Amino acid sequence: xxxxxxxxxxxxxxxxxxxxxxxxxxxxxxxxxxxxxxxxxxxxxxxxxxxxxxxxxxxxxxxxxxxxxxxxxxxxxxxxxxxxxxxxxxxxxxxxxxxxxxxxxxxxxxxxxxxxxxxxxxxxxxxxxxxxxxxxxxxxxxxxxxxxxxxxxxxxxxxxxxxxxxxxxxxxxxxxxxxxxxxxxxxxxxxxxxxxxxxxxxxxxxxxxxxxxxxxxxxxxxxxxxxxxxxxxxxxxxxxxxxxxxxxxxxxxxxxxxxxxxxxxxxxxxxxxxxxxxxxxxxxxxxxxxxxxxx
Amino acid sequence: xxxxxxxxxxxxxxxxxxxxxxxxxxxxxxxxxxxxxxxxxxxxxxxxxxxxxxxxxxxxxxxxxxxxxxxxxxxxxxxxxxxxxxxxxxxxxxxxxxxxxxxxxxxxxxxxxxxxxxxxxxxxxxxxxxxxxxxxxxxxxxxxxxxxxxxxxxxxxxxxxxxxxxxxxxxxxxxxxxxxxxxxxxxxxxxxxxxxxxxxxxxxxxxxxxxxxxxxxxxxxxxxxxxxxxxxxxxxxxxxxxxxxxxxxxxxxxxxxxxxxxxxxxxxxxxxxxxxxxxxxxxxxxxxxxxxxxxxxxxxxxxxxxxx
Numbered sequence: 001x002x003x004x005x006x007x008x009x010x011x012x013x014x015x016x017x018x019x020x021x022x023x024x025x026x027x028x029x030x031x032x033x034x035x036x037x038x039x040x041x042x043x044x045x046x047x048x049x050x051x052x053x054x055x056x057x058x059x060x061x062x063x064x065x066x067x068x069x070x071x072x073x074x075x076x077x078x079x080x081x082x083x084x085x086x087x088x089x090x091x092x093x094x095x096x097x098x099x100x101x102x103x104x105x106x107x108x109x110x111x112x113x114x115x116x117x118x119x120x121x122x123x124x125x126x127x128x129x130x131x132x133x134x135x136x137x138x139x140x141x142x143x144x145x146x147x148x149x150x151x152x153x154x155x156x157x158x159x160x161x162x163x164x165x166x167x168x169x170x171x172x173x174x175x176x177x178x179x180x181x182x183x184x185x186x187x188x189x190x191x192x193x194x195x196x197x198x199x200x201x202x203x204x205x206x207x208x209x210x211x212x213x214x215x216x217x218x219x220x221x222x223x224x225x226x227x228x229x230x231x232x233x234x235x236x237x238x239x240x241x242x243x244x245x246x247x248x249x250x251x252x253x254x255x256x257x258x259x260x261x262x263x264x265x266x267x268x269x270x271x272x273x274x275x276x277x278x279x280x281x282x283x284x285x286x287x288x289x290x291x292x293x294x295x
Numbered sequence: 296x297x298x299x300x301x302x303x304x305x306x307x308x309x310x311x312x313x314x315x316x317x318x319x320x321x322x323x324x325x326x327x328x329x330x331x332x333x334x335x336x337x338x339x340x341x342x343x344x345x346x347x348x349x350x351x352x353x354x355x356x357x358x359x360x361x362x363x364x365x366x367x368x369x370x371x372x373x374x375x376x377x378x379x380x381x382x383x384x385x386x387x388x389x390x391x392x393x394x395x396x397x398x399x400x401x402x403x404x405x406x407x408x409x410x411x412x413x414x415x416x417x418x419x420x421x422x423x424x425x426x427x428x429x430x431x432x433x434x435x436x437x438x439x440x441x442x443x444x445x446x447x448x449x450x451x452x453x454x455x456x457x458x459x460x461x462x463x464x465x466x467x468x469x470x471x472x473x474x475x476x477x478x479x480x481x482x483x484x485x486x487x488x489x490x491x492x493x494x495x496x497x498x499x500x501x502x503x504x505x506x507x508x509x510x511x512x513x514x515x516x517x518x519x520x521x522x523x524x525x526x527x528x529x530x531x532x533x534x535x536x537x538x539x540x541x542x543x544x545x546x547x548x549x550x551x552x553x554x555x556x557x558x559x560x561x562x563x564x565x566x567x568x569x570x571x572x573x574x575x576x577x578x579x580x581x582x583x584x585x586x587x588x589x590x591x592x593x594x595x596x597x598x599x600x601x602x603x
Contacts, residue, residue, distance in 0.1 A: 037421065044409065044417050051408040051444075116403025120460065123368060123398040124421045125390035290370065 030127060037126055038133025045138035059104050059142055063092050063150060070218070071158045078220050082253055085158035089150060090248040091217035094241040096146040097176060098208060100139050101183030102190075106204035109135075109191035119290035139184050143176070160248060168247050171265070175243030178272035182236040185279035192286025211237045222256045229258060236275045239268040319346045321468055321499045322367060326376035329362050329523075336362045337523045339376070344516075346467075349490075349500040351514035353507070353587060359523045360503050361472070367501065368398055368470055381468060394422050397466030399457045401473050407446030411437055414445060415459050422464030434492075435459045436485060450477045458486070462493065469493065471502045475509060487512055507584045519587065521594045537581040537589075541565075544574040 049055050067089060074084040112118050121131055154160030163169050187204075194200050212218055214232035221229065221241070232238040245253065246263035255261045322344035329337040337359045344350050354360040365371045366378060369385030369392075378384055383392050406414045415432055419425040432438060435455040440448060445456060454474060461469060471490070475483045490513055494500060504510055510517050511531045519527040519534075527534060538554040541561050545551050555561050558578050565573045 040417065040420055044413075047413070048406070048408040112405065115405045115407075116400050117405035119370070120398075120400055120403055120405060122370070123393065123396075123400075124418065125394035125423070125464070126421045127390055 034127040034129045034133060037130035038137065041130055041134025042137030042141070045134050046141060049138065049142070055104075055108070058107075059099050060146060060149075063096055063099060063146055064153065066095075067092050067150065067153065067158070079253055079256055082249055083159045084220075086154070086160050086249065087220065087245070088217070089154035089158050089160045090244040091212075091215075091241045093147055093150050093154075093248070094179065094215075094237060094244040095208075095212055095217055096143055096150060097179040097240055098183050098211070098237050100143040100146060101180050101185075102187040103204050103208050104139060104142065105135060105184055105187030106190045106194070106207075107200045109188060110194045110197035110200040113191070113288060114197040114291055116290070118288075122289040135188075136184070139180060143180060147176075163247050171243065172247045175240065175247065175268065175272075178269060178276065179236065179240040179243065182272045182275035182279065183240075185276050185283055186236070189279040189282035189286065192283055192288065211235050214238070215241050217241055222258050236272055239264075239271045243268045320344070320379075321346050321348075321381060322501070323379040324367070324376065327363070327366065327373055327378060328375040329359070329366065329371065330374045335523055337366075337373075340520070340523075340525045342518060342525065342528070344499060344501065346499055347494075347497045348516060349494055349502060349514045350516045350518055351510035352501065352503045352518050352520060353505075353510055354520035355591065358520045360520050363520060364470060364472060364501065364503055368396070369393070394424065394464055395467045397461040397464055397469040399454075399461035399469070399471045399474055401476075403457060404453075405445075407444065409445055410442050411445060411448070411456060411459075412441045414456065415463060418460050419463050424465045426463055426465050428463065431459045431463050434462075435489065451479065451482045454478070455486075458489065462498075466498065468499045468501070471500060471504075473504055474502070475504070475506065483509070507582075507587055511583050517583070519590055521591055524594070526594045527590050531583055534586045534590075535581050535583055537586060539581065540579045541577070542579075543576045550575075 049059075070088050071085045074088070076084050078084050078087045109118075118131075122128065151160065151162055155162055163172055190204065190207075191200070194203055211232070214224070214228050215221070215235065215238035216224060216229075216232065217237070221232070221238070224232070229238075242257065242264065245257075246265065254263050257263065259267075320343055322342060324340060324342040327337055327340040327342070328335070340359070340363060342350075342363075352360050352363065362371065366373050367380050367385060369380075369388055372386045378386075380388075381392060381395055385392070409417075411432060412428065415428040419428045429441075432441060435458050437452060437455050437459065440452060445453070448456065454477070458471075458474065461471070474490075475486050478486060487509070490500065490502075494513075500513070502510070502513060514531065517527070517529060517531055517534055518525055538556055539558040540552065540554050541558050542550060542552045543565060553561060562573070562576070562578065565576070
C-alpha cells in the first residue's frame with residue numbers, strides 16, 4: 001500500500017471530495033444564497049472600481065472638483081441666510097445619487113456586456129439576482145462615500161449645515177433611497193438601450209450635465225426660465241435636488257421653490273417612485289447578458 | 296507544470312459512469328432549428344454526445360457552430376426541436392444545472408482590474424463542488440501570475456485563465472470555444488495536455504475549433520456544421536476514409552497523380568514499369584483537412600464562408 005491516493009484535482013463529480021463545500025450547496029435557501037453571493041459581488045465590484053482610476057475620477061472625485069470650482073467662484077447669497085455654496089452643495093449631494101446610480105451603471109453595464117463579463121456570469125450557477133445585489137451594494141457604498149465627503153467638505157468650507165433634526169435625517173434617508181432607486185434603474189434601463197459600450201460615456205455624460213443645468217443644480221432652480229423648469233420637472237434629478245434642499249437648507253427657503261412654495265415631498269416621492277417603476281420595466285425588457293451578434 | 300494534471304487515478308475515471316443514475320447521454324439534440332428573423336441559422340440538427348466523449352464541432356464562420364453551442368450552453372433559445380443537456384432543457388435550467396457545466400468563452404476581456412487569484416477564488420464561490428483555486432491556477436500554468444492583474448496578461452495567459460474559470464466548478468460537461476486561437480505552438484501543446492488530463496478524468500468536452508489538427512488530437516468524434524446543417528458526424532479516422540493520392544513523375548517529366556483505393560497495387564505496378572525507383576513517388580492518405588474541405592465543397596459551405 002502506498003497510502004491514500006491524493007485527491008484528484010481534475011476528477012469530475014466526485015461526491016464527498018469536498019464535503020464542507022458541497023454542504024453550502026444550491027439546495028440551500030435561494031434567497032440566502034443570492035444575498036451571500038451578492039455581498040461577495042459587492043466586494044468584487046468595489047475592488048474593481050477603486051483600481052480603475054477613470055471610474056474613481058468620474059464617480060467619486062468629479063462632484064468634489066465641481067464643488068471646489070463653484071464654491072470658489074460664486075460666493076454670494078441666494079436668499080437671506082443661504083449662501084450659494086450651501087445651495088450648491090445640496091444640489092451636488094443630489095447629483096451624487098445621479099453619478100453613483102445613473103452614470104455609473106449607464107457606462108459600466110454596457111461595458112460589462114461587451115467584454116464578456118455578464119455572459120460569463122450568466123454561465124455560472126450564480127443566481128442572476130446576485131449580480132444586481134452586487135450593483136446595488138456598490139452604488140450604495142459609492143453614494144455614501146460621496147455624501148460623507150460632500151457633507152464634510154461642505155460643512156467645513158462652504159457653510160453647509162448637516163441635518164440637525166431626526167426628521168431631516170429621515171427625509172434624507174428616503175429621498176436618498178428613492179432617488180438612488182430611480183437613478184440606478186434608469187441607468188440600467190439606458191444600458192439596455194445602448195448598443196455599443198464605446199458610445200456609452202458619450203450618451204450618458206451629456207444627459208447628466210444637461211439635467212444638472214435644468215434641475216437647478218448649477219443654477220438656482222427658481223431663477224430658471226419657466227420652460228426649462230418644466231423640462232426639468234419631468235426628470236428625477238430636479239425632485240432629488242428639491243428633496244436635498246429640504247434636508248440641508250433652512251425651512252424658510254421653501255417659500256422660494258416654484259410650484260406653490262413648499263418642499264412638495266409627496267410629489268417628490270411620487271415622481272421618483274414613478275421613474276423607478278418605469279425604468280425597472282424598461283430594464284427588464286431590454287437587459288441582455290451578452291451582445292447580440294448577427295453575421 | 297501541465298504534466299501534473301494528467302497523472303490521475305484510473306479509479307476516479309472508471310467510477311464516474313457508476314455514479315450516474317440517469318442516462319449516459321450528456322447531450323441529446325434532435326431537429327434543432329434556430330431562426331434569426333429571416334435567416335435560418337440552424338435547420339434540423341441532430342446530435343448525441345455520450346458521457347466522457349470529446350466532440351469537436353467544425354465548420355466555417357457563420358455556419359451555425361456558435362449558435363449550436365450557445366443553445367447547448369443555455370444562452371439562446373431554440374426556435375424548434377428538442378434539446379437536452381445533462382437531462383435538462385438548457386434554456387429553462389437553473390443554477391443547479393449550471394453548476395455541472397463549465398464554459399470557456401471565446402473572447403472575453405473582463406475582470407481586468409482584479410488579480411488572477413482574486414478572480415479564480417471569487418468564481419469558485421459560485422460552485423458547490425468546486426476545485427481548489429490555487430491548484431487550478433497551477434494546473435493551467437498561471438502560478439507565476441497569481442498576483443498579476445488580469446488586464447496585464449498576454450493573450451495566451453488570458454485564455455488559460457478562461458480555462459481555469461471554466462473548470463473551477465468541477466464540471467461534468469465542458470464547453471471549449473476555440474480555446475487555442477492565438478496560441479503559439481508550445482502553448483497549444485500544453486493546452487492539449489491539460490485537455491487530455493480532463494478527458495482522462497471523464498469530463499465530457501464539446502470543442503469548437505478552426506484547427507483540424509486540434510480536432511484530430513483531442514476529439515473522439517468530429518461533427519461538421521455547414522449551412523446550418525450537420526453534414527458529417529464521425530470519428531476523425533472515419534472522416535479520413537477515401538481514396539489515397541499517389542503522385543510521381545513519368546518519363547516525359549510530367550507530374551502524374553492518381554486517386555486510388557488500392558495504392559499498394561498501383562505502387563508495385565509503377566515500380567515494375569520503372570524497373571526500380573519511381574521518380575518523386577509520394578503516397579498520401581487523405582488528411583482530416585482534405586476530407587473536411589471536400590465536405591464543405593460538397594455542401595456549398597466554403598462559398599458560404601466567403602459570403603459570411
